[in-house]
Amino acid sequence: MRGLAAILLLGGGILAAFGAQNADYRPDDGWQAPREAAARSNPLPAKAEVVGGGRKLFVRHCAECHGGDGQGRKRAADLVLPAVQEQSDGVLFWKISNGNPRRGMPSWGRLPEPQRWQLVLYLRALRPDSASAGTSK
Amino acid sequence: MIMKMKFTFIFNTRRRSLAARLGGLLLALLLAAPARGQESPYFVTYDDHMEEPGNLEISVLNTTGVRGNGQPAYFAPYTEIEYGVKAWWTAELYLEGQKTLNDGTIFTGWRLENRWRPLARQHRINPVLYFEYENINEGSRIKKEVVGHAEPATESNAELRRAHAHELEAKLILSSQVKGWNVSENFIVEKNLSADEGVEFGYALGVSRPLASLASARNCRLCRENFVAGLELYGGLGDSRNFGLKQTAHYLAPAISWQVSDSTTLRFSTGFGLTSNSAPVLIRFGYSYEVRGFRDKVASLFRRKQ
Numbered sequence: 001m002r003g004l005a006a007i008l009l010l011g012g013g014i015l016a017a018f019g020a021q022n023a024d025y026r027p028d029d030g031w032q033a034p035r036e037a038a039a040r041s042n043p044l045p046a047k048a049e050v051v052g053g054g055r056k057l058f059v060r061h062c063a064e065c066h067g068g069d070g071q072g073r074k075r076a077a078d079l080v081l082p083a084v085q086e087q088s089d090g091v092l093f094w095k096i097s098n099g100n101p102r103r104g105m106p107s108w109g110r111l112p113e114p115q116r117w118q119l120v121l122y123l124r125a126l127r128p129d130s131a132s133a134g135t136s137k
Numbered sequence: 138m139i140m141k142m143k144f145t146f147i148f149n150t151r152r153r154s155l156a157a158r159l160g161g162l163l164l165a166l167l168l169a170a171p172a173r174g175q176e177s178p179y180f181v182t183y184d185d186h187m188e189e190p191g192n193l194e195i196s197v198l199n200t201t202g203v204r205g206n207g208q209p210a211y212f213a214p215y216t217e218i219e220y221g222v223k224a225w226w227t228a229e230l231y232l233e234g235q236k237t238l239n240d241g242t243i244f245t246g247w248r249l250e251n252r253w254r255p256l257a258r259q260h261r262i263n264p265v266l267y268f269e270y271e272n273i274n275e276g277s278r279i280k281k282e283v284v285g286h287a288e289p290a291t292e293s294n295a296e297l298r299r300a301h302a303h304e305l306e307a308k309l310i311l312s313s314q315v316k317g318w319n320v321s322e323n324f325i326v327e328k329n330l331s332a333d334e335g336v337e338f339g340y341a342l343g344v345s346r347p348l349a350s351l352a353s354a355r356n357c358r359l360c361r362e363n364f365v366a367g368l369e370l371y372g373g374l375g376d377s378r379n380f381g382l383k384q385t386a387h388y389l390a391p392a393i394s395w396q397v398s399d400s401t402t403l404r405f406s407t408g409f410g411l412t413s414n415s416a417p418v419l420i421r422f423g424y425s426y427e428v429r430g431f432r433d434k435v436a437s438l439f440r441r442k443q
Contacts, residue, residue, distance in 0.1 A: 052354025060399060064189075064429050098258045101225035106189050109259040110177075112317050112350035 027077065028103050033094035040090035044117045046124070054122030057115055061108065070126040075104055085127050092120045176402040177319070178367040178394035180421045181282060182343030184321040185263040185312035187254055188221030191432035195219075198404075198423035200279050205417035206410065207289025210238040213245075213278040220431070225254040235278045241294045246273030246302075248281075252310070259314075267308035267323075275300040280419060282306070284327045285337030285373050287386035287414035303330040319345045319367075335378045341371035345392075363396045369406070372415075386415035400427040 044050050059068065065076035072078035079085075084092075096116050099107030108116060124130060177184055180198070188194055196217040204210035215233035222228050231248040250269040276297035284306075305328050312321040325339035345367025352362055372387030374380065390408030397403055401424070408419035428434070 049354050050351070053352035056354060056356070057352050099224060101187075101223065101254060101257055104190050104224050106187065106221075106224045107185075107259055109263075109314055110184070110186050110319065112347055113314075114350045115352050118352055 027083070028100060031095065031100050031103070033091040037094040038088050038090045040088075040093060042089040042093070042117050042120055044114065044121060046121055050118055051121050051125055053115075054118035054120070055125070057111070057119050058122050061111075062119070065104075070123070079123055080126050080128065085124075089117075089120050089124075092123055093117060096120070176365065176394045176396055176404075176425070177343075178345055178365050178392035178404055178406065179321070179343045179369055180390070180392060180404065180406050180423065181280070181323075181371045182321050182341040182369050183252070183265065183267065183308065183310045183312075183323055184319055184343070184345075185254065185265050185310065187224060187252065187265075188219050188227045189429075190221040190224050191430055192221045193218065193428040193431035194425055195428070196423055196425040198279075199421065201420040201422075202278060202280075202416045203418040203420070204238065206413055206415060207291075208416040209240070209290055211278050212236045213280075215279045215281075217425075225257075227252045231281070233273070233277060233279050235276055235294075237278075237294055243274075243276050243294045243298045245277040245279075245298070246271065248273065261313055263312045265310035265312065267306075267310055269304075269306040269308075271302065271304040271306060273302050273304070274298045275302060277302075282308075282323075282325055282327075282339055282341065283371050283373050283386055283388065284325055284339030285334070285376050286379070286384045287373060287412075288384075301331055304328065305330065317346055317350050319343070323371075335376040337376045338374035338380065339372065340374060341369065343367055343369045358397065365394045367392045367394075369408070371408075372411070382412075384414050385412065387411040388415060388419060390419070390421075392421075400429065401425065402427075 058070070062070075065073055066079055067073050067076075070079035077084060093116055095105075096119055097107065097109045099105045099109075101107065108119075111119075177186060180200075194217075196219070198215050198217060200213045200215075202208055202211045202213070213233065213235035215231055217229055217231050219227060219229045229248075229250040229252075231250070232244075233246060233248070234242065234244045236242040248269055248271045250267065253266045255264060255266060274297060275292075276294050307326050309324045310321065311323075312319065321343045323341040325341070327337045327339070329337075345365050347362060348364045348366060349361035353360055357363070369390040369392055370388070371390070373385040375383065375385060387410070388408035389411055390406045392404065392406035394402055394404045404421070404423040404425070406419075406421040408421065410417050410419070
């Protein structure tokens with residue numbers, strides 16, 4: 001009886017887990033960086049090696065949800081959109097660091113800070129008007 | 138004679154074939170997608186990292202105890218299946234067993250664990266709440282946590298497997314990032330529902346740091362950014378009837394993790410017993426494989442064809 005209860009508990013947990021995901025992405029207007037964080041600027045130079053490292057990190061950590069080209073998937077934002085690109089480096093850094101757990105975006109605060117800034121550099125390289133990722137500025 | 142030669146030939150051929158397969162597996166492991174780095178090296182301490190939503194991580198781990206201080210030599214393998222339910226909720230299932238030297242091999246039970254991150258934003262100290270149900274027996278030796286008092290193990294596996302333990306365990310996990318270092322503290326409370334033992338207490342502390350903080354542009358496996366080195370300290374704090382350090386086990390364990398490929402991590406740790414009640418040495422080894430987008434892959438199996 002106890003075994004059956006355990007199996008039901010486990011099975012129920014797994015079913016709940018599969019059903020508990022977001023269905024579609026919708027922008028979250030409440031996800032705002034504090035003014036102090038938004039004012040921070042990227043301490044890393046936009047050199048090819050550094051941006052290239054950001055690209056590698058993006059492919060490994062972000063592309064699964066945001067797509068390899070950053071144009072978003074069902075549950076994640078299109079990072080090429082002006083609404084994203086117009087945000088300051090500090091805001092993007094804050095959003096990568098904190099995530100938005102209630103909307104499915106994990107916190108990447110466990111990545112070393114320089115790597116999070118590398119990601120911001122690479123996000124800038126996704127802009128349509130940007131030179132190709134990895135070029136020096 | 139001919140039969141014996143034939144048998145030897147078949148045996149040797151099979152052994153070569155097995156060696157070739159194992160070699161191939163190792164090669165495939167090393168040639169898999171490039172590394173991504175930053176997996177925690179901890180075996181006992183939890184930090185605030187949650188499994189990414191929809192991903193499944195399967196780990197095969199082992200704790201080997203070296204004989205001494207009244208503890209037998211043993212080998213305790215366990216499997217961990219971790220699923221990211223939400224960005225703030227991770228669920229895990231453990232299956233465990235053990236083989237004690239000069240004794241039998243037994244299945245020691247299963248555990249179901251949940252971790253919740255209550256705060257939406259990163260803070261100086263990030264709390265995570267942990268709750269686990271354990272359906273194990275007294276033969277369990279994986280030492281996923283160390284709580285209560287430590288006693289010399291004198292009973293055989295046959296006796297230990299008969300003593301069931303239904304336990305509830307809660308942890309308060311606190312984790313911080315300080316100048317590139319991860320600093321984590323776990324406070325553990327455990328109650329055995331099958332025996333009148335009071336409530337047991339324990340702790341685990343860990344510090345770790347990646348060997349490089351900038352990612353290089355090239356794809357590499359042995360770059361410093363793929364390694365994280367750390368140090369763990371964990372042990373028991375007695376129970377509600379006899380709280381304190383008397384007759385408790387404590388371990389200091391250097392640990393390292395290596396992100397071998399995009400989805401694969403190897404971890405290794407050697408824990409040194411600090412008290413006369415501790416096993417002299419605990420050697421831990423772990424292999425983890427992450428299935429990205431597991432939820433989407435499963436969902437696609439049941440999606441109606443257009």
